Amino acid sequence: xxxxxxxxxxxxxxxxxxxxxxxxxxxxxxxxxxxxxxxxxxxxxxxxxxxxxxxxxxxxxxxxxxxxxxxxxxxxxxxxxxxxxxxxxxxxxxxxxxxxxxxxxxxxxxxxxxxxxxxxxxxxxxxxxxxxxxxxxxxxxxxxxxxxxxxxxxxxxxxxxxxxxxxxxxxxxxxxxxxxxxxxxxxxxxxxxxxxxxxxxxxxxxxxxxxxxxxxxxxxxxxxxxxxxxxxxxxxxxxxxxxxxxxxxxxxxxxxxxxxxxxxxxxxxxxxxxxxxxxxxxxxxxxxxxxxxxxxxxxxxxxxxxxxxxxxxxxxxxxxxxxxxxxxxxxxxxxxxxxxxxxxxxxxxxxxxxxxxxxxxxxxxxxxxxxxxxxxxxxxxxxxxxxxxxxxxxxxxxxxxxxxxxxxxxxxxxxxxxxxxxxxxxxxxxxxxxxxxxxxxxxxxxxxxxxxxxxxxxxxxxxxxxxxxxxxxxxxxxxxxxxxxxxxxxxxxxxxxxxxxxxxxxxxxxxxxxxxxxxxxxxxxxxx
Numbered sequence: 249x250x251x252x253x254x255x256x257x258x259x260x261x262x263x264x265x266x267x268x269x270x271x272x273x274x275x276x277x278x279x280x281x282x283x284x285x286x287x288x289x290x291x292x293x294x295x296x297x298x299x300x301x302x303x304x305x306x307x308x309x310x311x312x313x314x315x316x317x318x319x320x321x322x323x324x325x326x327x328x329x330x331x332x333x334x335x336x337x338x339x340x341x342x343x344x345x346x347x348x349x350x351x352x353x354x355x356x357x358x359x360x361x362x363x364x365x366x367x368x369x370x371x372x373x374x375x376x377x378x379x380x381x382x383x384x385x386x387x388x389x390x391x392x393x394x395x396x397x398x399x400x401x402x403x404x405x406x407x408x409x410x411x412x413x414x415x416x417x418x419x420x421x422x423x424x425x426x427x428x429x430x431x432x433x434x435x436x437x438x439x440x441x442x443x444x445x446x447x448x449x450x451x452x453x454x455x456x457x458x459x460x461x462x463x464x465x466x467x468x469x470x471x472x473x474x475x476x477x478x479x480x481x482x483x484x485x486x487x488x489x490x491x492x493x494x495x496x497x498x499x500x501x502x503x504x505x506x507x508x509x510x511x512x513x514x515x516x517x518x519x520x521x522x523x524x525x526x527x528x529x530x531x532x533x534x535x536x537x538x539x540x541x542x543x544x545x546x547x548x549x550x551x552x553x554x555x556x557x558x559x560x561x562x563x564x565x566x567x568x569x570x571x572x573x574x575x576x577x578x579x580x581x582x583x584x585x586x587x588x589x590x591x592x593x594x595x596x597x598x599x600x601x602x603x604x605x606x607x608x609x610x611x612x613x614x615x616x617x618x619x620x621x622x623x624x625x626x627x628x629x630x631x632x633x634x635x636x637x638x639x640x641x642x643x644x645x646x647x648x649x650x651x652x653x654x655x656x657x658x659x660x661x662x663x664x665x666x667x668x669x670x671x672x673x674x675x676x677x678x679x680x681x682x683x684x685x686x687x688x689x690x691x692x693x694x695x696x697x698x699x700x701x702x703x704x705x706x707x708x709x710x711x712x713x714x715x716x717x718x719x720x721x722x723x724x725x726x727x728x729x730x731x732x733x734x735x736x737x738x739x740x741x742x743x744x745x746x747x748x749x750x751x752x753x754x755x756x757x758x759x760x761x762x763x764x765x766x767x768x769x770x771x772x773x774x775x776x
Contacts, residue, residue: 260302392448429494450476451468491510613657
């Protein structure tokens with residue numbers, strides 16, 4: 249048996265490795281990973297039966313790893329080892345089928361008791377699984393979903409007994425060629441969003457043609473969304489003709505365009521993935537701007553061009569954003585499109601790379617302006633809608649979408665800026681209310697709020713229809729009238745309390761604003 253220890257702290261991994269009674273429990277191979285992503289690579293390669301995992305890790309945390317294991321390696325036994333005695337973590341661990349939840353620092357006796365138990369449980373379940381494998385049940389399980397899963401495993405070099413190959417529809421041969429068929433968003437739309445129905449229908453057409461020629465089998469490739477794989481074991485010289493037939497049948501019969509790419513020929517089943525990866529490369533490098541009747545791509549003859557980066561235009565984008573108008577983006581957008589589609593060539597891979605960077609830049613600018621954003625991160629779904637029924641990419645429509653999103657962003661920036669500026673002016677007004685009893689200079693306000701004196705003067709008057717000095721006087725006079733109602737306070741005391749050191753000057757300002765002297769106001773109030 250094999251075990252995997254996943255933790256971003258090396259000393260924790262070493263501690264578990266040293267404390268565990270591995271040989272006593274029949275475990276002869278132990279692997280280590282620093283995060284969930286590394287763990288998945290090791291799980292796919294070595295398929296450990298027992299997996300220890302931390303919950304809080306960089307890149308991919310324990311929750312995401314447990315979810316992946318539950319889906320892809322459900323027979324493995326997982327044990328969570330964490331320093332967080334948190335119910336939410338424990339609930340997630342239980343939800344994704346973890347056998348136990350150990351807290352750091354790990355007690356050696358608890359560790360080994362748990363290890364013994366999960367090994368025993370795994371062996372019992374393995375016996376049950378093996379006992380259920382019979383020829384009758386195998387035939388009953390020969391459904392499309394089961395076949396797709398088993399052939400996907402075969403593509404990824406998982407072991408399958410040779411006598412089961414023909415049950416899956418795959419014939420043994422000295423040579424194989426893998427073909428990739430892309431099932432995009434437009435195809436799914438044709439079936440009202442029913443993805444399973446779309447795959448079922450497309451595969452029926454593909455396998456009907458292949459069955460007539462007894463040369464290959466198509467299946468849904470479960471490792472990647474939106475892909476059908478065909479494995480050819482015969483009639484290699486007729487592959488292009490058969491694929492053109494498949495493409496035209498799908499297009500004419502269903503009104504859909506499913507681009508098809510051919511991989512290299514290999515002479516071993518363990519190399520099927522190499523042929524697939526080559527087909528994927530061919531598909532990704534295909535020119536999506538080409539107007540083609542048949543999108544069947546054979547072996548590429550030229551090296552892939554280097555991907556252009558949208559990040560190279562960051563300074564131009566920043567200047568356009570600072571201008572605040574969509575017109576400022578005109579030249580930038582045209583330059584980017586011109587560079588990315590030089591000589592009328594735009595690969596599917598370049599488009600996906602562009603869209604990914606576009607989302608990264610968009611989120612960065614929304615964050616800079618503290619604006620909430622709701623943009624789907626499903627990149628292929630975002631670009632799929634711009635392919636027409638012939639599979640040609642509609643560049644002008646794509647450009648219009650970018651412009652619309654930029655317009656929305658600029659409007660939000662303006663609204664945010666107006667709101668921010670308004671908030672600052674009202675904060676200044678509160679500052680004056682709190683400091684009316686002293687001489688508040690414009691320079692002091694400028695330094696306090698980090699904006700220019702000219703801007704403060706202009707915006708304050710726009711908001712309150714009075715300049716700051718007059719507004720401060722109005723606050724003082726309002727406070728003075730309140731204090732004058734107290735007959736025990738002298739006029740010079742009131743003057744000092746509201747920020748005037750000279751009571752004569754206070755009397756002068758009060759009469760100018762109120763039309764009567766402080767004494768007259770007091771007498772009038774007392775008489776009332």
